[in-house]
Structures are given as structure tokens and as C-alpha cells.
Amino acid sequence: MTTAVTAIPAAASDEALRHFESAFRFETDCWDVHDALSQAEPGFVLLDVRNAELYAAGHVPGALHWPHGKLTEGKLAGYPAGTLFVTYCAGPHCNGAHRGAARLAKLGRPVKMMIGGITGWLDEGFELARGAGITPTDRA
Numbered sequence: 001m002t003t004a005v006t007a008i009p010a011a012a013s014d015e016a017l018r019h020f021e022s023a024f025r026f027e028t029d030c031w032d033v034h035d036a037l038s039q040a041e042p043g044f045v046l047l048d049v050r051n052a053e054l055y056a057a058g059h060v061p062g063a064l065h066w067p068h069g070k071l072t073e074g075k076l077a078g079y080p081a082g083t084l085f086v087t088y089c090a091g092p093h094c095n096g097a098h099r100g101a102a103r104l105a106k107l108g109r110p111v112k113m114m115i116g117g118i119t120g121w122l123d124e125g126f127e128l129a130r131g132a133g134i135t136p137t138d139r140a
Helices: 013-023 030-037 054-056 096-106 117-123
Strands: 028-030 044-048 083-088 113-116
Touching: 028 030, 030 113, 030 117, 083 096, 083 117, 096 113, 113 117
Parallel strands: 028 113, 044 083, 083 113
Antiparallel strands: none
């Protein structure tokens, strides 16, 4: 019997391996971000690309508030060209992290997306920070 799952055959193993391994170049997950943030040098700048109200209501500790529509080369000038940025938004139902990542890529910046966003962060049992926090204009 054919189902919606079996109607299209699975990819060959070598093709599936290339596909799934390539995803790690574009995304990371909440657990890995949390672990990296516990290090002295996490190796990336974490960007919450949601609006100010959502950011203030709860964001990943240490994340900069930088709405995706305000990511410009001028504001990124303070970061070396090879700086890795990681974007996140509300969760799987939100495409803000994709928008932010696309904008950073257009600006020639290395970027990954934290899959799961705030929803995933909370699902892992991690705490949120509250308040206005850090914005790019706070940087010296």
C-alpha cells in the first residue's frame, strides 16, 4: 500500500548524507548555542531579530536586539568581516531568523540560524532574560 510518506522514494544514502550534512553549515540548535554561550568565547554574535517588545518580554541571555530590517553594513562595520552571526526569532512559525540570515548573507557576512528560536530555547528548559538588554547602538 502506498501512503503519502512512501509515494516518493527516499533519496539514495549518499545524496541524503550530503543534504543533511550541508544543513549544519546553515543552522545550529538551541542546545549548541546554549553550550557555546557558557564559554568565554562562544565564537559568534547572537542576534534576536524580533521587535523590541518581544525582545524585552524575553530573549536569549547575551543576544543583541537587532531587528532583521535594521541589519545594515554601516551598523555591522564594527565587526570584523569574518564574524559569524547567529540569528533567531520566535520559533518554527516565524521567518524572521531566515530574513535576518538572508540579509546578513547579502551583506557578505557569515551567518547561521538557531533553529527553534525562543520556542526551542524554552522547550530545552533554558531561561530567558527580560528587559531592553543590549542593542547595536549600545556598542562603543
